Structure formats: structure tokens, C-alpha cells
Amino acid sequence: MELLSIGEAAKRLGVHPNRLRAWEKQGLIKSIRLPSGQRRYPAEEINRILGTGGIKAEQDAVVLYARVSTKKQADAGNLERQMERLRAYAQEKGYRIVGEHLDVASGLNQNRRGLERVLKMAERGEFKKLLIEYPDRLARFGYAYLERHLKHCGVEIEVTSQREPVDAHTELVQDLLTIVTSFSARLYGARGGRKVRQGFRELIEDAEKAQKGEV
Structure with a gap:
């Protein structure tokens, strides 16, 4: 043998x-x-x-994925609370959790360890549903491509809440600043990039004040 x-x-x-x-x-x-x-x-x-075609994941097998953009958010407990809400949702639905993955990184970052582990598990056919609180937790841009890849692996994304957290606006602004800085630095160099970033930040601040009726 x-x-x-x-x-x-x-x-x-x-x-x-x-x-x-x-x-x-x-x-x-x-x-x-x-x-x-x-x-x-x-x-x-x-x-x-x-x-027999391999061992397939049972229909109730789910993976949880949580993300925050900054260490400050993680230290404040935002990441763990997000994961706790996902656990509670899975329990309420009667799902069996086979994996929990998290990241402290921008939604623009494509090299996230937690997300990479989720994709590898999906490619190995280890679960049927991916639970996230809302789409931006998975990716700021390119969500549709990830959704399509996971579907090809036999995995469905289940969004547990359409209501974004209060700090979602701050994260979006930070991601926009990152994009502006990256492109302007390529066009104008590092110093010029910083100037454009500062100008863009001031523009956002002015817009927020106008929205609040402060100007």
C-alpha cells in the first residue's frame, strides 16, 4: 500500500x-x-x-472578511466590532464559519494579505459565501471583478449591511487624496504632488464647510 x-x-x-x-x-x-x-x-x-471530483464545501460554509483603512481605526476597536457583527450575522443565518480574515489597509491596496487568503480559499473550493459588511470593505474599485472571480470559484458575496459606518466619508476622502497625490507626483514630481495634494485637501474642506453652511 x-x-x-x-x-x-x-x-x-x-x-x-x-x-x-x-x-x-x-x-x-x-x-x-x-x-x-x-x-x-x-x-x-x-x-x-x-x-469523485474532490471534496466540496458544504452550502453553509462561509468566510468572514473585515477591513479598516488605518491602524488608528483598528486600535479604536472598529475592526473587531466589524468582525463581531459579521459573526453575529452568520450565527443568525445558521452559517458555519470556516475562516475569518481581516486587513488594515486602504481599499485601493491590491496587495492585502487577508484578501489574498480569502481568494486562495475560494480557489480551493473551501466555502460557498463570503460575508462582508458593505462593498467598499472588499475593494474601493474593482469590486465587480472580484465578484466575478469569486462567482467563477462558486462563491457568492453576501453584503450584510448597506449602511456605511460614520467614518466611511473620511476613508473615501483619504483614498481620493492618495489617488490625486499619486497621479500629480508622476506629472509634477514629488514636490508638485504635495502641493496638488494640499490644494485638493483645502478644496474638500471648503466643500464640506459649504455643505454645513459655514461659509
């Missing part, structure tokens, strides 16, 4: 070793323990799973 290490078995199945451990706990795959305590997976078990 051919026995495979957890790394070899995971490679054949195209999943992370941690996923194999989780499947074993759920009774979805069997392993043999060597006298040393190491796991070994019979090749027949791997072939069985491959022959």
Missing part, C-alpha cells in the same frame, strides 16, 4: 496541508499514523477523492 506524506497528499489534491487536517477531523479523509506519530495518507484515499 502506497502511503503519502501530508505534503505529497496535499500537492496531489491541490490544497493546503491545513485543509487536509481539517478534512481528517471532519471524517472526510482517513490517514494512518506511523509509530513516530506522523500522518501518512493511503494513495487509495487520494485517488478516491480525485475520482
Whole structure:
């Protein structure tokens, strides 16, 4: 009988070793323990799973994703409260949480570790729904492309609340400033970029004052 290490078995199945451990706990795959305590997976078990198209996530399997833009927001507890609301929503709906991922980063940042882990789990078919509080938590721009990719992976995005938090406006302004600074720096250099950023900030402040009737 051919026995495979957890790394070899995971490679054949195209999943992370941690996923194999989780499947074993759920009774979805069997392993043999060597006298040393190491796991070994019979090749027949791997072939069985491959022959049935792989182990698919159950319909109630969900992943939670939360994001705030700044460390200050995270330190104030905004990130944890966001995650707690998502947990409560999942519990109310009767969903089974198989993963929780979060980021402290701008919605413009495409290199977010938490988001990357969500996408990898989706590509491995480990869950069926992604819970987020509102679309901007997933991405400031490009939401439709992420939604399409996740749908291709068999994952549906479920937005738990259409009501944005009070600091959403501040985040949007900061993201706009980042975009303006980036483009103006390319056009006018670093010093010119800072001047344009300052001018844009003053313009936003004037607009906010006008909206409040202060001018």
C-alpha cells in the first residue's frame, strides 16, 4: 500500500496541508499514523477523492472578511466590532464559519494579505459565501471583478449591511487624496504632488464647510 506524506497528499489534491487536517477531523479523509506519530495518507484515499471530483464545501460554509483603512481605526476597536457583527450575522443565518480574515489597509491596496487568503480559499473550493459588511470593505474599485472571480470559484458575496459606518466619508476622502497625490507626483514630481495634494485637501474642506453652511 502506497502511503503519502501530508505534503505529497496535499500537492496531489491541490490544497493546503491545513485543509487536509481539517478534512481528517471532519471524517472526510482517513490517514494512518506511523509509530513516530506522523500522518501518512493511503494513495487509495487520494485517488478516491480525485475520482469523485474532490471534496466540496458544504452550502453553509462561509468566510468572514473585515477591513479598516488605518491602524488608528483598528486600535479604536472598529475592526473587531466589524468582525463581531459579521459573526453575529452568520450565527443568525445558521452559517458555519470556516475562516475569518481581516486587513488594515486602504481599499485601493491590491496587495492585502487577508484578501489574498480569502481568494486562495475560494480557489480551493473551501466555502460557498463570503460575508462582508458593505462593498467598499472588499475593494474601493474593482469590486465587480472580484465578484466575478469569486462567482467563477462558486462563491457568492453576501453584503450584510448597506449602511456605511460614520467614518466611511473620511476613508473615501483619504483614498481620493492618495489617488490625486499619486497621479500629480508622476506629472509634477514629488514636490508638485504635495502641493496638488494640499490644494485638493483645502478644496474638500471648503466643500464640506459649504455643505454645513459655514461659509
